[in-house]
Amino acid sequence: MSLHDDMMAMGRVARAAAGALRCGDAATRSAAIRAMAAQVRARRAEILAANAEDVAAATGLIDRLRLDEGRIESLAAALEAVADLPDPLGRETARWGRPNGLDIARVAVPIGVIGMIFESRPNVAADAAAICVRSGNAVILRSGSDALRSCLAIHGAIAAGLEAAGLPASAVQIVPTADRDAVGLLLGGLGGTIDLIIPRGGKALVERVQREARVAVLGHLEGICHTYLHESADPAMALDIVVNAKMRRTSICGATECLLVDRAAAPNLLPPIVAALRARGCVLRGDEESRAIADGIEPAGDDDWGREFLAPILAVKVVGALDEAIAFIAAHGSGHTDAIVAAADAAAERFLAEVDSAIVVRNASTQFADGGEFGFGAEIGIATGRMPPRGPVGPEQLTSWKYVVRGSGQTRP
């Protein structure tokens, strides 16, 4: 059979499996995820051997690809944590009566079939499988070629876990080839069997998916996060938050990439923050005004605004006041996460209302932009588009709804 025919068959099988998941009960889905974790532990040697082959053949970032005993245990534990999450399905998110006596409920249901396209992190295969099964969605995984052997081995454990719980193994399928045409076929929707594509990887992957997909995309493009220090900011709090927002981990999407400081408070706020960041190895690139206020700031280039450094580099700019900060974020942000540090309630609430990002934060680090930190238990990604689901997406956000109308013989006049 051709790749095309193979992929179309995967779509049909996924749609059928989605029906079985949707109509099955929550306990069975949880049991399947727990069985996946047990299978991952039982197949540790096999997974590590496959991963060693991937690492030996790798050309890119090996750290993200490499598994060891500790990472496999973390992966299994993460599966168990998802198994323990509350069932997101069947909840009535609204219910009301109509004057004619009809009773209408809006009930959470699975989306259907997810296409998950990711790059070189094998743990994404397990995380995505667990979140999809927890939320009743079938999924077709497409691993980057770098991680394919590892992901096939992990998928063996996932499939065995599903079968152990009496669910179809086809609820989680994996594209078994590195053939790049498989991505194009997934993006075409496999004859209407894919409801949602989730890309997880670099900007080039996400842009390709958004350009070519014929179905809905839950896309995370960039995390160009800003932290803005209002003139009312408490200096000690501002220092703690900025250092954490930039330096806790510089490679994650919630890391702050640009610091904005009110002109009135900059001489007071900025020097100790710059000193603290430099002491931790952070490079600062600022506008002329910030450079005149604090020592050790390099001149920023035009391309340093709205840039996702993902590194210990921070752009710094002095702004006139709240309105200028909001406008700057609108022009240079990516709609991911932006924060204000302010003691003044009115300014803070206006920032929270007017900044059009998936997550807006007052007096806390942008690095809290994470499904786990939100209490979602796990996340399959953070969506930076405007359509729902927006922001961190865990099992509850990976659902849709249906309307259930209960009558007693009503006909429409």
Next chain:
Amino acid sequence: MSLHDDMMAMGRVARAAAGALRCGDAATRSAAIRAMAAQVRARRAEILAANAEDVAAATGLIDRLRLDEGRIESLAAALEAVADLPDPLGRETARWGRPNGLDIARVAVPIGVIGMIFESRPNVAADAAAICVRSGNAVILRSGSDALRSCLAIHGAIAAGLEAAGLPASAVQIVPTADRDAVGLLLGGLGGTIDLIIPRGGKALVERVQREARVAVLGHLEGICHTYLHESADPAMALDIVVNAKMRRTSICGATECLLVDRAAAPNLLPPIVAALRARGCVLRGDEESRAIADGIEPAGDDDWGREFLAPILAVKVVGALDEAIAFIAAHGSGHTDAIVAAADAAAERFLAEVDSAIVVRNASTQFADGGEFGFGAEIGIATGRMPPRGPVGPEQLTSWKYVVRGSGQTRP
């Protein structure tokens, strides 16, 4: 300027207007919609003259296109009804605390910029404008060429209404040309400025949009609605519901196109229903079993199952029991609206849970599938896809969300 440049400029202007709508208050948006209604009434003669030109030039369905004094008054009244709806923005749809003291709220916000592509019904221009403005979304209208003069005249009233309330007229724009390339440009997203495309028209339009769109689509493909009579159905209720579901209006998407009847009860239920439908001019096309039970059923062809007749024609089939009915609907339905008539609770609840349609109904007519009947006040369409917003879409459903995180200095460990 070229059409391409003109359209890209419309996108930029729409994005700016969306910002103004998003940050404005609800009373201003309501006032703008009321002012649109007043402008529609004041410009009645101008709108009717433009419409007369459209009608004179029309080649297609003239009834949908034609306006008269009564229809213009209805259109204005519909605008006022939307102005009176509760504000869908700013609602906290969830709020919770985290162990570290962070307070997280999920708040309803506008989606952003909508591209509305419709065919020959001029009232859609007004309805869409009102629903978008009510929900804080900017919109670019693209009318079918048949209705373009009428829609331009209505748009004049809309723009004047926006300005009267102090909102930018560019919150509602209309593509001023019948050039078909404009549709392709809208579907390309106008440089990332369109967040959602809503097609409203025939199947060919919707299919083109779903094939070509590079952004999210809220699509209504077909309404292939089933009514299933369980063996426990009350015969009188079944008759009333089936006659209404098929015959109240045969051209709407919520009209029942196929009747399924349990074998055990078919000899009792079917003959009076067939007689009542025939007496009202309905043609019945059935399988052999139904034809043996009731008089006057023509033989159904294979293509009569899963067919959207939009006419006084009903397909009829006898099924073994509930499971067969659910499987038949899964195979032949369009995920729009499907109903069961049943006195037995267990069977009804299983149908409501397992049928994977946007709307599932017990003991009522499928013709209730309508935003107005749901109490949404108005609808911009009914979405038959699986992603949210699914089903009838009114102002409240035309929103997204953001997360507002309030802290007191928290940094992430």
